[in-house]
Amino acid sequence: MRNRIAFALIAVLLLAAPLVFSPFRLDLLAKYLCYAIVALGIALAWGRGGMLTLGQGVFFGLGGYAMGMHLKLVEAGPGQLPDFMSWSGVERLPLLWKPFADPVFALVMVVVLPVTVALLLGLLVFRQRVRGAYFAVLSQALAAAFVILLVGQQGLTGGTNGLTNFQLFFGLDLYDDADRRILYFAIVVVLGLSYLVVRQLARSRYGQLLVAIRDGEDRVRFLGYDPALVKTFAFAFSAGLAGIAGALFVPVVGLLTPANLGVVASLELLIGVAIGGRYSLAGAVGGALLFHYAKTIFSEQWPDSWLYVQGALFVAVMLWAPRGLAGLAGQLRDLVAARRRPAAPAPTVLEEARA
Amino acid sequence: MSKLLQVRGLNVVFSGFHAITDLDFALDAGELRFLIGPNGAGKTTLIDVITGLTRPASGSVSFAGQELVGRREYQVVRAGVGRTFQTSVVFEELSVVDNLDLAAGFRRRLPALLRRRHGVSDDVASALDTIGLGALADRPAGVLSHGQRQWLEIGMLVVQRPRLLLLDEPVAGMSRTERERTGELLQSVARDHTVLVVEHDMDFLRRFASTVTVLHEGRLLCEGTVAEVQADPRVQEVYLGRSRDELDKEVA
Numbered sequence: 001m002r003n004r005i006a007f008a009l010i011a012v013l014l015l016a017a018p019l020v021f022s023p024f025r026l027d028l029l030a031k032y033l034c035y036a037i038v039a040l041g042i043a044l045a046w047g048r049g050g051m052l053t054l055g056q057g058v059f060f061g062l063g064g065y066a067m068g069m070h071l072k073l074v075e076a077g078p079g080q081l082p083d084f085m086s087w088s089g090v091e092r093l094p095l096l097w098k099p100f101a102d103p104v105f106a107l108v109m110v111v112v113l114p115v116t117v118a119l120l121l122g123l124l125v126f127r128q129r130v131r132g133a134y135f136a137v138l139s140q141a142l143a144a145a146f147v148i149l150l151v152g153q154q155g156l157t158g159g160t161n162g163l164t165n166f167q168l169f170f171g172l173d174l175y176d177d178a179d180r181r182i183l184y185f186a187i188v189v190v191l192g193l194s195y196l197v198v199r200q201l202a203r204s205r206y207g208q209l210l211v212a213i214r215d216g217e218d219r220v221r222f223l224g225y226d227p228a229l230v231k232t233f234a235f236a237f238s239a240g241l242a243g244i245a246g247a248l249f250v251p252v253v254g255l256l257t258p259a260n261l262g263v264v265a266s267l268e269l270l271i272g273v274a275i276g277g278r279y280s281l282a283g284a285v286g287g288a289l290l291f292h293y294a295k296t297i298f299s300e301q302w303p304d305s306w307l308y309v310q311g312a313l314f315v316a317v318m319l320w321a322p323r324g325l326a327g328l329a330g331q332l333r334d335l336v337a338a339r340r341r342p343a344a345p346a347p348t349v350l351e352e353a354r355a
Numbered sequence: 356m357s358k359l360l361q362v363r364g365l366n367v368v369f370s371g372f373h374a375i376t377d378l379d380f381a382l383d384a385g386e387l388r389f390l391i392g393p394n395g396a397g398k399t400t401l402i403d404v405i406t407g408l409t410r411p412a413s414g415s416v417s418f419a420g421q422e423l424v425g426r427r428e429y430q431v432v433r434a435g436v437g438r439t440f441q442t443s444v445v446f447e448e449l450s451v452v453d454n455l456d457l458a459a460g461f462r463r464r465l466p467a468l469l470r471r472r473h474g475v476s477d478d479v480a481s482a483l484d485t486i487g488l489g490a491l492a493d494r495p496a497g498v499l500s501h502g503q504r505q506w507l508e509i510g511m512l513v514v515q516r517p518r519l520l521l522l523d524e525p526v527a528g529m530s531r532t533e534r535e536r537t538g539e540l541l542q543s544v545a546r547d548h549t550v551l552v553v554e555h556d557m558d559f560l561r562r563f564a565s566t567v568t569v570l571h572e573g574r575l576l577c578e579g580t581v582a583e584v585q586a587d588p589r590v591q592e593v594y595l596g597r598s599r600d601e602l603d604k605e606v607a
Binding site: 223 | 456472
């Protein structure tokens with residue numbers, strides 16, 4: 001019941017935000033909410049499933065580019081080339097771009113592209129029992145490789161500049177404040193729905209299975225489940241969420257460049273979740289909002305110091321609050337309990353040693 | 356009676372070390388068998404091979420007519436073979452009843468998996484009853500004592516509805532009363548399952564075992580009742596060549 005009230009309260013606050021914030025601040029909030037959608041996926045894959053994914057930007061980017069390509073084609077008009085292609089001397093629309101003129105195809109690809117990549121990668125990697133730090137490094141390398149690929153294909157992807165100048169988003173005029181408010185509401189709704197779906201997943205038997213795999217993957221094999229399949233599902237789900245977030249990010253921010261989805265961007269997505277608390281969905285969402293808000297504030301005031309603050313925050317959370325802000329209360333409770341009940345003698349340990 | 360489990364010509368080699376050599380071993384359906392032997396005899400290795408954790412160099416393991424060698428661990432479980440480990444692993448964050456529910460679940464289809472657990476299924480309820488942890492059903496498994504964890508593991512095994520249970524040292528590290536309780540649990544489980552128990556504890560063996568298989572240095576040494584096996588001079592010799600009294604002390 002308390003959860004429901006909190007959920008309703010936050011929903012009302014978010015929906016009322018346009019009354020309080022200037023259009024500029026509202027845009028920033030909309031951008032943070034996109035990151036919060038990614039954070040939900042990370043909370044599922046990392047918090048529940050123990051998969052430290054440092055390459056979430058890849059899926060964010062795949063969704064974002066699928067949407068960006070469609071918007072560029074709409075803007076250029078039928079038969080015309082997007083602006084950056086003419087600048088790079090491309091004369092005919094590349095084959096890869098053609099189907100993205102269709103809005104339905106583009107929307108489907110926003111989810112299908114990242115999910116497919118995650119499914120393939122997950123099955124390959126988890127079948128081979130790659131996990132922990134090895135998986136983290138692998139996912140980060142994927143983000144680095146993706147950026148190199150994007151930058152190298154100037155004529156196809158816009159290179160370092162990425163995709164820019166979007167005017168229309170499914171009939172909404174992106175230069176009109178009222179239309180931008182509609183876009184903001186859409187993002188709030190998507191975030192709310194994503195939260196409800198991930199919460200349902202986390203509470204289901206599947207969610208328990210995921211936690212069980214995080215805490216004892218080898219034991220779960222002997223319960224008759226294939227951990228590789230279970231993990232791949234969560235990983236692909238988080239990739240799908242990141243793709244949707246990326247697709248919403250494009251019209252909000254008005255551009256998508258490799259810098260938005262590279263190694264650093266992927267790490268930022270993760271740090272936000274770590275600070276908020278990866279075991280709690282609300283914590284992950286709150287962490288993403290707080291972290292990116294702090295980034296904006298710091299970058300406005302002291303642009304040089306932000307990187308240090310970010311690093312210090314991450315280290316501090318990992319050292320002193322591994323459960324994040326959302327876990328602070330529980331951590332305090334454990335501390336108090338441990339104080340009250342001095343370390344009990346552990347007869348079982350002795351017995352085990354003797355056996 | 357037909358053989359439920361038939362191991363033939365099994366060889367397991369770990370980088371030059373022969374853990375199991377030319378082992379033939381069989382279990383009848385409905386049997387409660389104890390497997391003993393000094394350290395390094397290959398007891399746990401045999402269980403590891405049956406359950407797909409270790410690949411043998413050669414040999415076959417046939418279970419109810421199906422070949423198990425080459426299958427992945429979860430496929431062996433699905434074929435009807437369950438096991439426990441020397442160090443019990445239960446999922447500490449999940450409640451006792453959720454641990455059991457999870458163990459009972461691999462036959463569930465995706466839609467059931469994606470829903471929350473509502474109530475307690477009959478299998479889980481009866482397993483809770485059998486292992487005597489009903490009062491702790493909703494507590495996280497992390498609070499259980501060592502003995503209770505082992506019982507929970509046995510319960511998690513039973514709810515999988517396997518035809519063959521492999522228990523690796525279920526009473527190691529237990530107090531006397533816990534051993535007694537585990538022995539009774541074992542007997543009640545053995546009433547409708549085939550069970551293979553690896554155990555060191557001689558008192559426990561005398562009290563609860565009927566047929567015993569002795570392994571030594573990866574080979575089958577002898578098989579028989581507890582009395583027969585204990586009287587066998589070869590068995591006395593492999594237990595460091597000591598007399599029976601010392602032997603009891605050594606392994607207890």
